[in-house]
Each structure stands twice: as structure tokens, then as C-alpha cells.
Amino acid sequence: MADSIPAERGVSNRIVFPCDLAEARVATRVLRAFLAEQGLDEGEQFNCELCLAEACNNAVQHATGPGAKLPITAEVICHTSNVELRVVDHTAGFALGEKPDALSPEGENGRGLFIIQSLMDYVRYYRGDGENTLVMRRTRTSQQHRPAEDAANA
């Protein structure tokens, strides 16, 4: 996928939450419900929710010092052709390498980035001064708008 996408209208939802795993989980559930409302199917919803959760969990678990007191921002932007997920963290940042070809099933940790890079078509990590943004995009396979009530009951 190219680094720039044609300008098209998108519908977005953004949640700012405290640097806490339980708060992160609430935020990703809410954003999943938003994605359901935008017509993504169950599989797409799960994959996006999972990638958001992985990114948000990393943002919480790797925040240190003053960064651990700052809130984290998670956002989804639904375009007609793709969905974009963004997580802004206040960690020291990390180097986003290439996705390994395969993952060993062994080990209690270290699967989060592999999952994100496997499920998303486009992943970039923009590092700044005390603030970094993980951008993830995936081409949509379903585009049906569902009434909010149906999505909430899904």
C-alpha cells in the first residue's frame, strides 16, 4: 500500500484513556463497537480490535517515568476502502523492524508486533519527542452500514 492514500471521506472515533491496561481494554471494546457500526464483518472487527489492543497494551506496558502519567490516544478512521488505526504513546519508542517470516510458538512474550504486522496491510511507527504514533491500515472487505443499535447488540 502506498505511503499516501487518496483523500476520501472517513468516519472516525477517538478515545483518550489513562495509561492503564484495564482502561485500554475498555477503549478497544468501544472502538470495536464503532467498527461494527461502520459495517465491518466479525472477522475484520476482531482483527482490528486485536491490533488496537496489542498497540494499546504496548503503549501502557512500556511507558515509564512521566510518560506513565500521560494518557494514551487510540483512534479508528473508517474510509470506504480501508480502515486506519492509530495509537499515540508516550514511551521511549522502538524500532519497527520487518515482520519475521515465521514465529516460534515458544515463549510467553513477544507476539504483539508480529500479530499487528501479519493482520494489517500497512504499519508505520512515527517517533517524536516524547510522543510516538503507530499507524496501521487494512483494506476493507465488507462495507455495510449497520444501525447503531444492531452493532451494540452484536
Place this chain on the structure above:
Amino acid sequence: MKIEHDGNSLRVSDIAELNAVNASSFRDEVRAAMPSAPDSIEIDLSQTRFVDSSGLGALFALYKAASNGNDGVTLRLLNPRPPIQQLFELTQLHQLFEISRR
């Protein structure tokens, strides 16, 4: 979450999620309930709507605890929902656990 013993076998069920918030407590609770040399460990995922990498890590930890010096143990993940089964296959967890449907 429900944990049941049947002789030297263990069955875990009624798990809503395995995520970064509860993965450690899930792992510790099941590990504490595990017989010293179990014949089988079954984890019923039919009610489980979400698993993340922390949940996968907890499952791996239980695999290690159950199989340590105990090559004959059967480890099963029952009835995972399709997106979760795909996650297991993506992360190769299906090489450690038998995934089956009942």
C-alpha cells in the same frame, strides 16, 4: 471461570476473555489447580470472545507447566471461535495444543 477435576485431568471453561488484564491471574489459577503430572488439560474456549498476545502467553505457560517432564499429557483447546482459531494458527500455537470441536 470454572475449573473442574476429573481424576488426573483438568478442564477449564467459562472464560470470557484472555487478555493483558487477566492473563496472569488465569495462568496462575490454572497452574495452581493443575495435578502434578496431568493426563490431560482441556481449555474450553466456546465462551471466549477475545484473546490477545498476553492470553497466548498464558496458554504457552500452561503448556510448559503441564508438559514439563510429562511427555504423555494431552493438551486441548476446545471450540475456539473462528477468528481466535485463526490467531492460534498464525502464532503456531496449534503446534503445541490440539484444537478440537465437541
